[in-house]
Amino acid sequence: MSPAPLVLVTGVTGYVGGRLVPELLAAGYRVRALARHPERLTGHDWRPDVDVVGGDVTDPGVLTRALAGVDVAYHLVTPLDAGAATDAEHLTAARAFGAAAAAAGVGRVVCLARLRPTSAAPAAGAGDVADVADVLLASGVPTAVLRAGVVIGSGSASFEMLRYLTERLPVMVTPRWLTQQVQPVAVRDVLRYLVGAAALPAHVSRSFDIGGPDVLSYREMMQRYAAVAGLPRRVILPLAVRAPRLSAHWVGLVTPVPHGIARPLVEGLVVDAVCAEQDLQRWVPDPPGGRLGFDQAVTLALQRVREATVATRWSSAGTPGSPSDPLPSDPDWAGGSLYADERATPVRASPEHLWAVIQGIGGENGWYSWPLAWSVRGWLDRFSGGPGLTRGRRDPARVHVGDALDWWRVEEVEPMRLLRLRAEMKAPGLAWLELLVEQDPVGRTLFRQRALFHPRGLAGHAYWWAVAPFHAFVFGGMQANVAVAAERLERESQAATSQRTP
Structure with missing residues (x-):
């Protein structure tokens, strides 16, 4: 044939x-x-x-x-x-x-x-x-x-x-x-x-x-x-x-x-x-x-x-494979305005240790950020009918696509490179959090973070600008604390290795 x-x-x-x-x-x-x-x-x-x-x-x-x-x-x-x-x-x-x-x-x-x-x-x-x-x-x-x-x-x-x-x-x-x-x-x-x-x-x-x-x-x-x-x-x-x-x-x-x-x-x-x-x-x-x-x-x-x-x-919850489904190649304005908070921090740790911290985020491990802000937002979400911070995570160390992480859902995992979370909290729009492991031009490990928000109507735009002043505390704190945790994990690993070496 x-x-x-x-x-x-x-x-x-x-x-x-x-x-x-x-x-x-x-x-x-x-x-x-x-x-x-x-x-x-x-x-x-x-x-x-x-x-x-x-x-x-x-x-x-x-x-x-x-x-x-x-x-x-x-x-x-x-x-x-x-x-x-x-x-x-x-x-x-x-x-x-x-x-x-x-x-x-x-x-x-x-x-x-x-x-x-x-x-x-x-x-x-x-x-x-x-x-x-x-x-x-x-x-x-x-x-x-x-x-x-x-x-x-x-x-x-x-x-x-x-x-x-x-x-x-x-x-x-x-x-x-x-x-x-x-x-x-x-x-x-x-x-x-x-x-x-x-x-x-x-x-x-x-x-x-x-x-x-x-x-x-x-x-x-x-x-x-x-x-x-x-x-x-x-x-x-x-x-x-x-x-x-x-x-x-x-x-x-x-x-x-x-x-x-x-x-x-x-x-x-x-x-x-x-x-x-x-x-x-x-x-x-x-x-x-x-x-x-x-x-x-x-x-x-x-x-x-x-x-x-x-x-x-x-991301579409409609019929998979429909010709009208949005695709990754669509321009970044497709579907509407997309607000972004982007941050990057060099980390004195290997990509493996940074990735270990990233994929362990949420649940009992916490969000490496301002605890009070996360707690207040979680209670507000629960009050409005959302999941809040009650769902935790299925596995304390590993994530899979579809897993729930508190009010987030794991949308994409590229091991050693990308964890993308989609928010399921109640909000006038849709939100994502991307945590990425990269290397800068001189070969240092780089932790890059993107918080993305797709507003729905005027309420969505107002919501973004109302919470924007807190991003330095919430997302900036996450940047610094994830880096510190990865560096601590690196030191602990090195110490354990030296103890095993005769």
């Missing part, structure tokens, strides 16, 4: 690429991933099941290795929110990729691009991704370009912009682009089309518009988002100007989406962006339940987003 087709996916540390890999594996393809930083893939469950090639997509030698024996190659290094500032880099990558794919005898290239505007006047920057697509179409390799507009999924820039504009501004004066017609598409459907495009007949080489079943104005999207999220109807007062640049600054101020990403998103909305055709359905038909509508897509995305993110890892 012949082996399954081999598929190369670039952009695997990006929003769509990281979600596409498990979908291709589930469809029976063998997958190879090309990543400039392969170490960023370690948080993915699918990492052991794929062949990883490290390197830059513009390097001919890297492309030759990555494309060897490949049947279908996905070019996903150009994001849908790409702007003109990165246009030259993306065009260079597309030319190199197309030439290398042709030389390697690749049977098909698939890429994802921005939906072309349907209005007469194109938006500024709207052709950036289209140029990349045109380069690939001219490569001589059969190419399928899938063009999407607003992608609705947890962690997507388009969704975060919509979400935060709606949630944070119950009354807003808005530019005229909110009346333009767009055709949003759920990330699940984007992934389904991308997987299906791998099996297109060899003679098909063209662009396809992909979208969901609803055509809405951005104003309608905001009102429907508010309804799905259980928010009061928004008061939207339109202005008779488009002002995309000013709008991008406004979006960057109001939402967690950086201005550099907000600008091309807004520029893509100042004209109508509706599918001119949906011919891909001839080869990739709708699933039995049909494409996800806007309200369904928002509901699923909110289900994921409300579980929030740590900067390098999204």
